[in-house]
Amino acid sequence: MNSLTSLAKSRIKFNKSRTVFTVISIMLTTLLLMSLGTSVAGLINNQKYAVSHTANHHARMKNLTARQLNLLTNHVDVEAVEASEIFARIQYEKMTGFLSLTKAVKGSVFHSAGNLTEGRLPEAPNEICGPPAFFERMGTSPEIGNTLSITFRPGETEYVTREFTICGLVSQADVSKLNVSDDRIAYGASISEALIREFFPEEERSFSAAIRVNGENNLNYDAMKARIASVAEDIGLNKDDLDFNTEYLMVMTDPGQDILAGSVLIALIIALFAGLVIYSIYYVSVITDVQEIGKLKALGASKKQIRRLLQLEGLFASLIALPVGLVLGYLIPKLGLPMLMSAMSKYSVYAELPEGGISMFSLPVTLGVILVVLVTVFLSLLKPLSMASKISPVEAIRYQETSSDKRKEREGCNTLNLTRLSWANLARNKKRTVVTIVTMGLSCVLFISLAAVANSMSIDDFARRTLPEGDFMISLDASYNDKTYPENNLDRVQMHSPFDDALLNKIKSIPGVTAVDTENAMLAGADSDSEVFAGGTRAGIGCFTREDIPKLKKDLKRGDLDYDALLANHGLIYCYDTILEKEGFSMNQRLSLSFFRGDKQIPFNGEIAASGSWGKMSFMLPKELFDQLAGDLNTTIALYIHAEPEQFGAVKAQLQEITGQNQLFKLYSMDEERDIAKLSINMIKYPMYAILILIGIISFMNLINTMVTSIITRKRELAMLQAIGLSDKQLVKMLSKEGMVFTMGTLLAALTVGNLLGYLVFLYGRNTGFMEVQIYHYPLIETIGLGLALILGQMAITFFISKRIHKESLVTRMRSGE
Known part of the structure; x- marks a missing residue:
């Protein structure tokens, strides 16, 4: 031993x-x-x-009645319940604000923001408690005892103005880290239950509840979800009103079967x-x-x-x-x-x-x-x-x-050249050659596959979900079905033509603006059993042109997009294919719609001819049909503004001034959307690139090992070739040709299998929403970089190893075993 x-x-x-x-x-x-x-x-x-x-809540339940909330609180499997209800929206300049009530009715549920830091919670109808940022935004110093006047709208009732006294302050998220406009942030404060009871009886109130169920420490992910679903079923909750806190459950419990299977794979x-x-x-x-x-x-x-x-x-x-x-x-x-x-x-x-x-x-x-x-x-x-x-x-x-045990006669050649010498060595070591190419090929396939996914995780693509075109978007902040204040509804707002020619010309005249595109929509109702039109609810109907068809076909799921056929048959396309049946629709279904053109209703009979994933409207019509229904009504609901890159900041400042003068306008800019997109993408993207670098290094070391072993074990053979006339230059060329076979074989695997696998992973990510990929971007830079690294690396290896060989004399090399 x-x-x-x-x-x-x-x-x-x-x-x-x-x-x-x-x-x-x-x-x-x-x-x-x-x-x-x-x-x-x-x-x-x-x-x-x-x-x-x-x-730390396990799930949130919405649209609970008082009776369901009571059942939930007394359920044997529930360890904590925090009830909340949105009481009113706030009217203050362009602020997005609300008043709500949150209270622990059983146990405790933790939140990083909203925890009491000073004072107490509201008890009287005129008391209010909230984060300092809320009161600062309302123009009041956030100090206990200060008063402020708030105009708010409880539910769908009329606006009311009340005086409130600050009784408490709570912790808040640091929104200053986000580079977004103030009107994109929602501000909220808490009021007392006594105030809510002044406006709504118990039976008209609707609650949400953040809950924790028993078993976090001994049940896995699947079992916890099943227990929560069972609780929801016991209290008669609609499945659509149950939202799991998936991230918390996945992290804090043992993984379920699907997660475990993925991890093992x-x-x-x-x-x-x-x-x-x-x-x-x-x-x-x-x-x-x-x-x-x-x-x-x-x-x-x-x-x-x-x-x-x-x-x-x-x-x-x-x-x-x-x-x-x-x-x-x-x-x-x-x-x-x-x-x-x-x-x-x-x-x-x-x-x-x-x-x-x-x-x-x-x-x-x-x-x-x-x-x-x-x-x-x-x-x-x-x-x-x-x-x-x-x-x-x-x-x-x-x-x-x-x-080999099998005796074979080796065919000779009348003449020898460098290429034949290189191929002779590779053929003599077929298994080594194949193993090296397969192993390097696998690492490069993995490299290209991950690079394709990482390269498709585009910040711009993510930002384009909100801002589909241009550098800025000004949209109408209008309601669809406000019965108390119908003047806020889109059909009434459009009668005043907020996006008139004067505004468009003013925007176009801003230095740096290169183009302004419009988006059009109208409201429509229908006598239908669908949830979209239930109880007289109206939906948004957009339009598309013949030129839009190629782009729309990329996200077509069912039906056909023949523009002429759609025109002839009054064809509608439904924009949310995943919930087509859930909303009570079906392909080729006839719909009798009523379009709201200001104070008029225009009847229209159409057919659902196609469905896909196309955006924020419920339906879309061919532009010609849409214009006939719209008549002389200005149906513009958004402006998409294109600007010269060097003038971006100046254009944004002037657009902020324009939108600040109209309560109906809301401004979106590409720089803000890109900053928001970075948060979710970079946390996945950069670790993936780190893995790519490690894979590339290991692949390269495999090539080095193969070539070094091949050359060093042939020192005697190479020395004999040089003794009979092989020059140093020819030696380097011969070794380079051998190395190039490994390189080309590896690149071939990467460019074929790697690209195919990368695209399949991209399709999986896009269809499941995993990794935030929407549009496939070929990893051109990564592919070129991999090719150059392999070729230059192989040449460098050959050069340095040949130099090392020459440190020994021909006689010494001819006598060597290794």
Whole structure:
């Protein structure tokens, strides 16, 4: 045993080149696995901190009656209930504000904002409690005892003005971190139940409830959701009125079957990738030692001892690589992830990082990485071990990698050139060539696939969900079905033509504005059983042109978009395909609509001809039909303004001045939408790019190992070729041609399988809403970068290794074994 240990150590020291690259490859693979595991552990721990310090309710139930709220409070499976109700909207300049009541009726539910910091909660009808920002926005100093006048609208009743006294202050989110206009932020304050009872009897009140159910510490994700759903069913709650706090449940409970299956799949992919890399390294390296193993067998070594020798070599290489990989794999995310999280927290209105930092060390992760690496190294040695044990000592001494039990005659050539010499070496080592290309190809396929998804996570695409075109949007802030104040409804507002020619000309004359487009819509009602038109409710109907058809077809789900057929058949297209049946509609259904053109109603009989995902209107009509129904009514509901990039700030300032003069106008700008989009995208995108870099490094090390092993094991052969006339320049060209085969094979796999897999992952993300992808963006820069890195890297490897070879004389190289 001591002799085998000493021999294994001697072989590791003697085969320095192979040992170094083997150790580096194992170390990098360990680093990748440890980095991923540590990052996941850190993100989970940080997410646990974040969700528990933001809101710890399991679900929210809406549209509860007083009776249902009482049943919920007394339910045996419910441990905490916090009831709330929106009482009134506030009218103050262009402020989006509301008055509400929130109270704990059973146990306690935690929220990061809204916690009492000073004073007390309201009790009398004229008392109010809220965050300092609410009172500052209303022009009042946030101090206990100060009074302010508020005009509010309880439900759909008339506006009322009351004097309130500040009785308490609560904590608030730091919205100053968000680069958004003030009118995009909703401000709220709490009033007393005594005030609500003045306006609404108990039976007319509608409640929401944040709840916690028993079992968080011993039920998994699926079981918790099932228990919550059971509670909702027991109190007769509509399924559509139940919203799970999914993020909290996923983080704070054991994963459910779907989540667990996904995690296992990801772990298997990583383990397979790591295993193939290490297998390739050992296959290429260890197989060259069969001759030496034959000499050992000739000296009396048994099969068991030979196996033990190679296993000890793998173990020693792993023992060198594992500690370094584990330490670096822990330190890189330990230092980098908090920096990323801290940078992102500057733009988050929610919980800051824990005071003691993110807890990232995980003993199960560390032990799991060690186990995976050791098992993978062991499995990668099975083939060389089996090969060495089956060959007799005489055959092993005569063994070359092309040796086979089957005798074959090798075809010769009348003439030799560099290309034939290169192909001869690759063909002589077919298995090594194939294994290297497959392993490198897999890593590059993974690289391109992740790059395609990361590149498709576009901030601009996310921002375009709110602002579909242009640099700015001015939209009408009008109601659809306000019965108390019908003058606020869109059909009445349009009679006054807020987007008249004078306004359009004023906007177009702003220096830097290049174009102004319009969006048009009208209100329509129908005598239909659909929820869209239930109880006289009206819906928005938009329009589209013939030129819009190609764009609309990208999101078509059902039906056909033949513009002429739609015109002839009075075809309607429904804009929310996922809820078509739920809303009571069906394809080819006839609808009798009444369009509201100011104080007139225009009848229209149409047919649902297509459905898809197209935006904020319920239906759309061909422009010609829409214009006939609109007559001379100005149906513009939004302006999309295009500006020169260098004039963006100046244009925004003038548009803010214009919209500030009209309560009906609401301004959206691309810079604000992009800032909002960054919050959700960067947290996913940057860690993915970090993984891409690690994968690229490991792939590159695999190429280095293959070429180094190939060249060093052929020192004698290359020296003989140079002795009979092969020049240094020809040697470099020959080695470059060999390396180019590996590079081209790898790139071919990446550009075919990688691009296909990347697009399939993108489609999955788009259809499920995962990773915020909407439009596929080909990773051109990443692909070009990968190609250049492989080509330049291969050339550099060839150059430096050939230089190293020349440090030895021809005689020394011709006498060398390795």
